[in-house]
Amino acid sequence: MTDTLLFNNLYVYLFVALFLISAGILGVLYRKTLIGMLISLELVMNGVGLNFVALSRLNNGSGVAGQVFTLFIMGIAAAEAAIALGLIIFIFRRYRHIESEKLKEMKD
Amino acid sequence: MTLGEIIFVFMTLVTIFGALATVLMSSMIYALIGLIVTMFGIAGLYVYLNAPFVAMMQILIYVGAICILIVFAVMIAGPHYLRRRPIKEWKISKLLIAFAISVFTFLIFLTFIRGNFDGDGKMALINTKDLGRALFDTYAFPFELISLLIMVSIVGAIMLVLSSKEEK
Numbered sequence: 001m002t003d004t005l006l007f008n009n010l011y012v013y014l015f016v017a018l019f020l021i022s023a024g025i026l027g028v029l030y031r032k033t034l035i036g037m038l039i040s041l042e043l044v045m046n047g048v049g050l051n052f053v054a055l056s057r058l059n060n061g062s063g064v065a066g067q068v069f070t071l072f073i074m075g076i077a078a079a080e081a082a083i084a085l086g087l088i089i090f091i092f093r094r095y096r097h098i099e100s101e102k103l104k105e106m107k108d
Numbered sequence: 109m110t111l112g113e114i115i116f117v118f119m120t121l122v123t124i125f126g127a128l129a130t131v132l133m134s135s136m137i138y139a140l141i142g143l144i145v146t147m148f149g150i151a152g153l154y155v156y157l158n159a160p161f162v163a164m165m166q167i168l169i170y171v172g173a174i175c176i177l178i179v180f181a182v183m184i185a186g187p188h189y190l191r192r193r194p195i196k197e198w199k200i201s202k203l204l205i206a207f208a209i210s211v212f213t214f215l216i217f218l219t220f221i222r223g224n225f226d227g228d229g230k231m232a233l234i235n236t237k238d239l240g241r242a243l244f245d246t247y248a249f250p251f252e253l254i255s256l257l258i259m260v261s262i263v264g265a266i267m268l269v270l271s272s273k274e275e276k
């Protein structure tokens with residue numbers, strides 16, 4: 001890195017994105033309710049998007065691919081949130097709880 | 109240390125502590141507020157990466173759409189999930205798995221740092237016009253697929269909720 005300013009350093013962005021992904025994985029494994037797992041999954045998606053934009057910008061930044069794919073990630077996250085919340089409401093109406101460890105069967 | 113660097117460090121700390129609050133808060137509403145704070149921090153980092161359109165979309169889509177959707181789901185699924193959970197309910201195996209995955213990704217990060225980049229670290233200037241032209245020109249087919257995916261998921265969510273209402 002020729003530039004000495006802190007916000008032009010690629011590794012800072014990569015470290016923040018790594019922290020977001022690790023925290024999201026911890027949340028998916030640690031949370032009990034389905035909504036908590038969904039929130040943690042959003043953290044993972046944000047970390048990946050930050051990785052895309054930072055690598056596309058600061059590593060010989062010669063293209064718009066990183067930003068475009070981050071926008072695609074946002075679209076996929078919106079679709080995934082809609083379908084996951086529909087499923088959560090469906091499960092809540094059937095079982096009256098949304099704790100993932102107590103869901104033994106999804107059949108019928 | 110210039111003013112820009114101070115604001116950058118502030119945005120980084122906001123992102124990191126927001127993520128910690130999202131994962132570790134026992135109340136679901138507080139975790140959601142932590143997620144919103146994290147979104148704002150990441151939007152600030154996008155501004156520092158010279159991507160203001162992505163930053164605006166971050167706030168608009170994540171905070172304005174997804175977080176509000178999750179708030180509605182929390183309200184429907186009942187506020188008795190806002191109870192506090194004692195710390196002895198932590199499963200040690202899950203913590204070990206999360207720690208192992210984190211150490212693995214951190215090792216990948218370290219080997220990534222040791223290698224040298226081909227790029228010179230300079231920022232190219234990409235404005236929103238280039239972004240829109242690429243979105244509707246080069247990536248037109250994935251863009252249409254995303255719109256189809258969102259429509260199918262919305263119809264699927266409506267079908268799920270309506271079918272569960274009929275059974276009651």
